[in-house]
Amino acid sequence: MIRFNQFTLARGVKPLFDATSFALNPGEKAGLVGANGAGKSTLFSVLRGELHADGGDVFLPPSWRIAHVAQETPAVEKTALEYALDGDEALREIEASIAQAEAAHDGEALANAHAAFADADGYTAPARAEALLLGLGFTLAQTRERVASFSGGWRMRLNLAQALMCRSDLLLLDEPTNHLDLDAIVWLEDWLGRYAGTLVVISHDREFLDSVCNVTLHLENRQVKRYGGNYSQFEILRAQQLALQQNAYEKQQKAIAHLQSFIDRFKAKATKARQAQSRVKALEKMERIAPAHAASPFTFEFRTPDAAPNPMLVMEDVRCGYRSNDGVEIPILEGVTLSVQNGQRIGLLGANGQGKSTLVKTLAGTLDPLAGTMREGRGLVIGYFAQHQLETLRPDDSPLAHLSRIAPDTREQELRDFLGGFNFSGDMASSPIGPFSGGEKARLALALIIWQKPNLLLLDEPTNHLDLETRHALTMALAQFEGTLILVSHDRHLLRASTDQFMLVAKHRLQPFDGDLDDYRDWLLQHAAETRAAAKAASQAASAATGDDARDGEAQAAGNRKDQRRQEAEVRQKLSQLKRPLQTRIAKLEKEMDALNAEKAALDAFVADTASYEPAMKAKLTDALKRQAEVATRLETLEAEWLDAQEELEQIG
Numbered sequence: 001m002i003r004f005n006q007f008t009l010a011r012g013v014k015p016l017f018d019a020t021s022f023a024l025n026p027g028e029k030a031g032l033v034g035a036n037g038a039g040k041s042t043l044f045s046v047l048r049g050e051l052h053a054d055g056g057d058v059f060l061p062p063s064w065r066i067a068h069v070a071q072e073t074p075a076v077e078k079t080a081l082e083y084a085l086d087g088d089e090a091l092r093e094i095e096a097s098i099a100q101a102e103a104a105h106d107g108e109a110l111a112n113a114h115a116a117f118a119d120a121d122g123y124t125a126p127a128r129a130e131a132l133l134l135g136l137g138f139t140l141a142q143t144r145e146r147v148a149s150f151s152g153g154w155r156m157r158l159n160l161a162q163a164l165m166c167r168s169d170l171l172l173l174d175e176p177t178n179h180l181d182l183d184a185i186v187w188l189e190d191w192l193g194r195y196a197g198t199l200v201v202i203s204h205d206r207e208f209l210d211s212v213c214n215v216t217l218h219l220e221n222r223q224v225k226r227y228g229g230n231y232s233q234f235e236i237l238r239a240q241q242l243a244l245q246q247n248a249y250e251k252q253q254k255a256i257a258h259l260q261s262f263i264d265r266f267k268a269k270a271t272k273a274r275q276a277q278s279r280v281k282a283l284e285k286m287e288r289i290a291p292a293h294a295a296s297p298f299t300f301e302f303r304t305p306d307a308a309p310n311p312m313l314v315m316e317d318v319r320c321g322y323r324s325n326d327g328v329e330i331p332i333l334e335g336v337t338l339s340v341q342n343g344q345r346i347g348l349l350g351a352n353g354q355g356k357s358t359l360v361k362t363l364a365g366t367l368d369p370l371a372g373t374m375r376e377g378r379g380l381v382i383g384y385f386a387q388h389q390l391e392t393l394r395p396d397d398s399p400l401a402h403l404s405r406i407a408p409d410t411r412e413q414e415l416r417d418f419l420g421g422f423n424f425s426g427d428m429a430s431s432p433i434g435p436f437s438g439g440e441k442a443r444l445a446l447a448l449i450i451w452q453k454p455n456l457l458l459l460d461e462p463t464n465h466l467d468l469e470t471r472h473a474l475t476m477a478l479a480q481f482e483g484t485l486i487l488v489s490h491d492r493h494l495l496r497a498s499t500d501q502f503m504l505v506a507k508h509r510l511q512p513f514d515g516d517l518d519d520y521r522d523w524l525l526q527h528a529a530e531t532r533a534a535a536k537a538a539s540q541a542a543s544a545a546t547g548d549d550a551r552d553g554e555a556q557a558a559g560n561r562k563d564q565r566r567q568e569a570e571v572r573q574k575l576s577q578l579k580r581p582l583q584t585r586i587a588k589l590e591k592e593m594d595a596l597n598a599e600k601a602a603l604d605a606f607v608a609d610t611a612s613y614e615p616a617m618k619a620k621l622t623d624a625l626k627r628q629a630e631v632a633t634r635l636e637t638l639e640a641e642w643l644d645a646q647e648e649l650e651q652i653g
Helices: 040-047 080-085 089-104 109-119 121-135 154-165 182-194 206-212 233-267 273-285 354-362 399-406 410-418 425-432 438-451 468-480 492-498 517-544 549-555 561-608 615-652
Strands: 003-013 016-026 029-034 057-060 066-068 170-174 198-202 215-222 223-228 313-323 329-340 345-349 369-375 382-385 456-460 482-490 501-506 509-513
Touching: 003 040, 016 057, 016 215, 016 223, 029 040, 029 206, 029 233, 040 170, 040 198, 066 154, 066 329, 080 121, 080 154, 089 109, 089 121, 109 121, 109 561, 109 615, 121 182, 154 170, 154 182, 182 206, 182 517, 198 206, 206 233, 206 492, 215 233, 223 233, 223 354, 233 273, 313 354, 329 354, 329 509, 345 354, 345 492, 354 382, 354 456, 354 482, 382 438, 399 410, 399 425, 399 438, 410 425, 410 438, 438 468, 468 492, 482 492, 492 517
Parallel strands: 029 198, 029 215, 066 170, 170 198, 345 482, 345 501, 382 456, 456 482
Antiparallel strands: 003 016, 003 057, 215 223, 313 329, 313 369, 501 509
16 A cells, blocks of 8 residues: 655745645555646656655655656667567566576576566566557567667667566556557557556646546645545536535635624623624634635637638549658658548547558648649648647747747737737747747647637647646637638547547548547557567468578678577577476476475474384384385486486587
8 A cells, every 4th residue: 555644745945745645555556646746747756766755755665666668768779679678677686586597507597587587477577568569550570670779769768667567566647648649548548448557647637537537546646645546537526526625615704704793792881792702702712614625727729710712622632641851752641532521520540650640740731742733721720739839939038029929010918918818928028939838839829829710620630738727728729610621649538529530541541431430449459469460470470481492691690780689589489488488397307306305305304303212103104214215216316317407408508
């Protein structure tokens, strides 16, 4: 059990927690929610032992192994698979023990280490790590590539795989869906549903919280309050509690007013002075109920478009893709034929790398089509929020300067009034945006788009930096938007609320998807299972073909490092398959030897005891001596077999 008792902590001069108490039971899965700056990441640091309480107690079982996602990924030369395997620290320690015992030629230590390796499921570890990486969106070939070759977002997926690989009792996940596409999020939800340990997760994805969590911890007013249930259930319970608190507060205020009225009327009358004084004491002793307070929700709305062309945009047999610096075409999507009608609300589905962003860039006109024709409706105004939109903002400019650049003829006060609707008021409107949070910059990017009164919105992952409150505001605004919407997002709540049809980008094609997000989830899980089965079959086929073909392949790939690494991996897998029966046999021999040694010790003690030579013990002593000889003979045989097996194992190695 995790238990916080009267926990108090401040960071600098800012108090974050004040005598708060809560507990989590083993196996519970908790969502940690609260406003930005409330102390969620600080609480994670306390759970990891990096920060300590200023007051009160924090208890975690000392034997618990804690896993969390590292924020940095070293640019190491090891493969993605090896990096993920590093997450199982216990297994790596056993492997180090095996290497140490082999170097020291210590047979007993080596036998113990191999037994521990088998107990730790060491033989299945590479397959488990590979399944994690495939689930998180890596291809089988990518699992053999160097960590240093991956970009930042993919390295964060590697860190997540490493955390999931750890055989942990407590798993801490801070915004785990930020670098994942919808496919990987669905897989992660399924994996966490089977996770046996205790989970604490920080996330702004409400559908992810609803799917994964059965407890919600809410941080507010320097307190942590525990609610049973997922995020949606927490919202209902909290609203009910706020209503009850407000009702109790109003009743108490009426009682206070009644008492005060009596005191004011009769405190000067001698006949009523004692009664008035008793009411004064009652007022002093009364425990005051605070009025219910909920932060004012942030809202905004889209401006009404000036025109509504129909169709908005037409694509005929368009090939979407890129051109390299030397003019070579790199096609991503082929044969795209699409007529975007006024009022359509389309959600684009598909794994990362399939071409969703490429399609949206082509629609937005920031990427020229490689082939085919595109026609725009008259009066078309596109509002485009790119996946990396924040990088287009100028850190030294203020929100006011950004808006003035696209509306140079508009009065400053009108611009300030508009920015105030997005919580950029006063000095904030004229301050450089460099120090702003990711969520504040995303709000500004949305404000700049909305000012232009678009009639076609192209939104590519608009919620990446938004908190739950702003995501809700965007969802409500899109629901009332009068134009046309094409949305790419891994936020399923936003997709459900904002779109009414889906299209799938897969296998270099764009096609309608006949179903809702629940159907898509089922399709993804089935597709993932088929992919894993195909990868496993391909791996086994490659291992069976190792030999002459592998040696020929090595000769042909002398200058190709990537092929060489793949072949080395296949050889290692082949060796592992050859070793496995021997290791299993050794473990079985060791188990029987341990049992016989224990029996031998008991027999030796019995035979050595003088009481065993009493006349009454003669028959039992005879049996013991006979069994003692049998055990000794069997032990000699087993030890010889164990030595032979160890020798054969070393020859393979």
